[in-house]
Amino acid sequence: MTPLHDFSGYKPTWCPGCGNWGIGVAIKAALIASGLTPSSVFISFGIGCSGNMNDFINAYASHGLHGRALPVAIGFKLANHKMKTIVVAGDGDFYGEGGNHFLHACRGNHDITVFVHDNRVYGLTTGQSAPTAQKGYKSKSTPGGIIEISVDPLSLAITQGATFVSQAFAGDTPHLIDLMTKAISHKGLSLVNILQPCVTFNKINTYAYYLSRTYKLSSEYKSDDRQLALQKASEVNEERFPLGILYKQDKKSYHEQVQVLSSGTLLDSKSSIDYTELMSDFE
Amino acid sequence: MTPLHDFSGYKPTWCPGCGNWGIGVAIKAALIASGLTPSSVFISFGIGCSGNMNDFINAYASHGLHGRALPVAIGFKLANHKMKTIVVAGDGDFYGEGGNHFLHACRGNHDITVFVHDNRVYGLTTGQSAPTAQKGYKSKSTPGGIIEISVDPLSLAITQGATFVSQAFAGDTPHLIDLMTKAISHKGLSLVNILQPCVTFNKINTYAYYLSRTYKLSSEYKSDDRQLALQKASEVNEERFPLGILYKQDKKSYHEQVQVLSSGTLLDSKSSIDYTELMSDFE
Amino acid sequence: MKHFLWKIGGEAGFGILTTGLVFSKIASRLGYYVFDFIQYPSLIRGGHNTYDVGFADKPVYSLKQDIDLLVCLNQETFTQHADRLSPDSLVLYDSSEFDCVGPYKKVSVPFKKILTDLKGQVVMKNTIALGATIALLGGDINILYDLLTSQFQKKGQNIVDFNKQFAQAGYDHIQSQYSAYIKNRLEKVDNQEGLVMSGNEVFSLGCVLADCKLYVAYPMTPSSSVLSVLADWQDKTGMLARHAEDEISVINTALGGSIAGVRSAVGTSGGGFALMVETVSFAGIAEIPLVIFLSQRPGPATGMPTWTEQGDLLFAVHAGHGEFPKIVLAPGDNDEMLDLTLAAFDLADIYQTPVIMLSDMLLSESHRSISKQKVQNLIKTHKVDRGKFVLEPDVVPYKRYKITDDGISPRLVPGAKEAYYQSNSYEHLEDGHTSEEAHVRINQIDKRARKMTAYLQKHFKGPIVLGDYKNADTVFITWGSTKGAVQEARKILDEDGIKTAQLHFTYLHPLDPQIITPFFKDKKRYIAVENNSRGQFEKLLSMELGIKIKEKILRYDGRPILAEDIINTLQKNNK
């Protein structure tokens, strides 16, 4: 097994007490538990406090544009589907700026694992409301309280085709590691929405808040029941947060259905093309 | 009542037999039934065969960019919430390019009525797959059959906060007019997803296809039952299409919750500002 | 033999586009060079479509104004284009449907009656017209039969035969009724074999030849057919063509592929490109190779989607926030399209930066002849140059953004053992980690800038000189698709004894003043010819060289510049 420090890059610059610390450790542990090394995984980071993890983890990585981590990951996966591909992004980044990519990637069931740091604010730009903010949340950008209700990312993922939809809490690292490891081993689009206290800007959704409002799905919970999953997911509207795998389904992932990938990765493919055939169209 | 021809602009250039003809007539009829005139409504059009309606209907209008009809409508509504505001767009436009705006506008419950021409193709660019295409649908851009499953726009709308979510069929004009009229009178975000045969490019989802696969929601159907609505919406995955109002809820619309709009529209507001107070921050 | 212009027009949605292409192929199979052009509104039906096919036994560089044979499937075709007819022009129509008033060689073909007699559908008017055309021009009807066969054979021999009848009927009608009008304009000539390809098709073929593995796009006229062609070819080429949900996804997906190590490209038009420019900037700082095919159409915004313009040059050159290296190339015809496509992929890999290929509707959608021999040679000889792309780290820890003399760092394939690195959109250290230190910033900015110094030294090409530059009094400056119209105009001007030359630019950005300035030192009349309203390339030259070209010939109504436009403006300006 790879030692943890192989994955350790720079010392994180997150605020002391930030939920990102737990997530940062958990990701490394989950990568190790999944038998990966810094050379065998590709991580596409968003832009935000969350995305700053790019410097704290050793791996093949892209630290791209705010909102665009997912399409970069999709392109990478299409080119080299043998490599484990992960997205790490903030809620503003992934559900806000990048919402459209999320929606359509679910439809495709790309074999990508997504970790979203759900702190309900834009941390890096100093505390504006994220799309996950609870209705009425007051912030710099919404001093009168945000009018929109929170996005319901889990329902969105379930209804649009994602095949592994889960939620975790940054304050419960063992559970988080376990869930992350399962998400990584899942074939198809896996989402882990991670409830993450931002101790600096979000004084409402604190550790204490989540401790009293999260609960683990029971062992009897049936994660293949779509309707039940939707019910659970929508509890975000009542400020209740189920933790665990809400929904899981076995379906072919995107790259498994692409004809030209059936014989190997694009990266490895050597072309032997019958140009005569191609040219005959133009005669 | 405004005569129909007041709303009639240029003669439509849609293909003979296209579902858009029915939609075009229905919109005019619904506008009239809603007591509107070309001078009292604002329509924001997308870009597509559907959006080409800009030249066929007389009204205050914007024919903007592909995918961006909704934010233009939101801005218009915020500036002048006394004016009825409607979006007319194609499925590629609204659910594809503009998907992110759709997602977030639902959360805000903006008082806007949206008519989406769901023909499962990009008509104007000659027939590529739209995000509404059935999995496996073969088109110019997906000759091997599209790998993604269809977007489920109704579930998306319901789970993310839209308060009037409905479906109609372009081949049943009376029902369509009725639904459109109800959508227009609804306060909050209303969506009418209109199943529209594209006779030129879509040889699968024809009139006959929809005649056999659509059905009207019964009069006993309870449109305030979110769970039921979600079940109905997801029938798209089984190629069944309920028609009618799947989900309806009474909630304050966005502009009703904006403090600065409580005394009138932005357009009419006359500012009398206490600058001394503003300047005191800088002393 | 003079350049002959055949033109057909009819209602949108009734097969004009296919018919035009069939005629182009007929001319090509008979050894002619062709240059065709489609005009259609941004509607699927209800509008008016036309298709021009010019052909000659010498290369055809451009469209021409005068129509030699006009096929009118509806009356609009006649009324809209009558001003381009002369008494020598042949006009083919059905006198039972409408009349064509004027002093032309009128040829009435009973489309309606033939359709009724043979129980045909309206689209088969086209086939009748093709048969009649071949008869009028003294061509070989069997070539049309061959083409009909390949078009319909999937549907069975009866369908082939059924269609042939209409061709035959048109052909026979002319033979029997209009033999006096028959000219020998389609006799087989002895030229090297040609392929009839649109610019988009040539670009597509170039992508395949360049070993591009991932093409991502969102449909947008006039670039869309690249996606259809490459998608259609997937099983034959092994390339993956993906239609993504929006243009932002398109370019980021392609970058993901490129990061992974496969050659990737995107295609779009101005509006879609506008959505991509943030990511172009990402490719710039993170040093990710990417080929962007930008086929221009008249803007701003939705503009005139199905027409032509060269209105996005300055936008493309300056696209993306911040300062980073970018290469802009623009082919002027099919040969250049093929060569530059191959170059674009190499340059993207060598300089690890975005390369924009500028096309426009005229270049993208018109079909022209390209030498089959040339294509075959390239297939045999072309070797891709991936620059410093490496499969193993040179040193460990590996430094993705290592400072080097030419600014180019070895680029390691992700997945290589014992290494890892990030492609970083933040300013960064040599190893890729984020940094905001002043000296790091300066070093990295300078390093990236040095890549363009190296490019100018090693790969930049100055203008292609056409004509006798030394003795010319008048020098035309062209880029992109205006190349042909000026070539055509210069042929005519040369015949009139006016000494002209042409500086045709294909490597548009960055420009090397040392190479270019000498061309502007002489006392000549310089004229920039552009298909836009501002003279954008002239501005670019002024920006880089500090030289103002005073005379410009511009056209900005969505139509291509013609040789006639150039000659007329020249004469007007001379007065």
Added chain:
Amino acid sequence: MKHFLWKIGGEAGFGILTTGLVFSKIASRLGYYVFDFIQYPSLIRGGHNTYDVGFADKPVYSLKQDIDLLVCLNQETFTQHADRLSPDSLVLYDSSEFDCVGPYKKVSVPFKKILTDLKGQVVMKNTIALGATIALLGGDINILYDLLTSQFQKKGQNIVDFNKQFAQAGYDHIQSQYSAYIKNRLEKVDNQEGLVMSGNEVFSLGCVLADCKLYVAYPMTPSSSVLSVLADWQDKTGMLARHAEDEISVINTALGGSIAGVRSAVGTSGGGFALMVETVSFAGIAEIPLVIFLSQRPGPATGMPTWTEQGDLLFAVHAGHGEFPKIVLAPGDNDEMLDLTLAAFDLADIYQTPVIMLSDMLLSESHRSISKQKVQNLIKTHKVDRGKFVLEPDVVPYKRYKITDDGISPRLVPGAKEAYYQSNSYEHLEDGHTSEEAHVRINQIDKRARKMTAYLQKHFKGPIVLGDYKNADTVFITWGSTKGAVQEARKILDEDGIKTAQLHFTYLHPLDPQIITPFFKDKKRYIAVENNSRGQFEKLLSMELGIKIKEKILRYDGRPILAEDIINTLQKNNK
């Protein structure tokens, strides 16, 4: 009195930013002109923050290199900035925490002990430092008390008193231990009253004054504070400030508001602006007024988010596909920010087209003095000019895009009775309907172009001439925030007898060669000074005038250009 530079540094997240601003306000309340500057990494914690406050009894144009008083809340502050200290510099620190080695006037303040004694939190170090500073500079501690009162009074009098103690402790410590070092640098001086405002705050105030009703944004450094300020003011101003889901929504929402008839604006930085450019083009063809506040930071891509650069000028000028009118303005200081903001909204309305206001991190986030009198005068006198915005149709059927001499058509408020029209992103007829006809296209392109001809005649302003241009040997060319550094440098050069002048440009695009060229006819040494790596404005001048400015002073490490940079480069180049 010489420009004095006070600087404080400490760990990110520990109140440095607030403290710096409090000190700026203290200096301002005492009648000084201030100019401050923040340096912070793109992190919420864990990095190093510093805050410079320069003040003098005459206007301060720029930062300066030499630090007169350095407050070191941590050791990093000392080590990172020791090279900017001289033997005369005061260095304030806690010798129990670390040592400051070197020949400075060292002032040890027992931060740690005071915190322990008074049971304070780490942030209160700042308050101690402020108290000590005031003592050292001979200022009035009551002003600090007043500011602490307004800061904490919401939390009750005890909190106010609690905080005051720390100020007092710092103050007393100096009085008792370092009286020899006390200088009278903060005596009240008699200047007109000033407001201490950041450029973003001035822009925000300008929006209110200009009667902007809708401001839409997505947070992006260094523009974000405009959103916070305007959102915070909503109830007082009646303006609606909206944080939308992404930048594409931002600009389309603003356009929707503008179509409806209210003045609308958006704010962003380069990356967000990149996402907006497609819509800028829409505003151009549909002739929708819009003010775009683009506050630059170092790119490309994410770049260096919290630093400064002028790297987006050429991108902004050429932003958007196709050809359409666009105005680009760039203020160089707070006064210009206010005036140009008012102008921007008027110009957008008058010419019905997008107007880009270029700022940068230095201008946006630094606080400077602005005359309270000036602001009050504008509040009293400013009248907005909405151009041809009308509430009733001039004729029916109303023609939104009527062809007029100046290219400007009456713009009707939607909702007006007996009329309707569309804002069309396609090329269109005068009444707004889509058209692809050649003559319609030409007419509308020409009409839109004429708006810029009218603008050049009626509203364009040439460069502001600073200094004695006629007799100057050396002429600096500036735009935006480099204005101040050159002003400061010129003061020094003038003292050395070097004759300089400055051409400062605020109206950057389009440029009128007739007005500008005469300035470049003389045999002078012209030097472009820019905070980027390429000399973008120099390129713009070259493009429009065909004149190359040979000498450039550029800085591109994310730090602002200082007067010292200019003087040093000048001396180097002279050798």
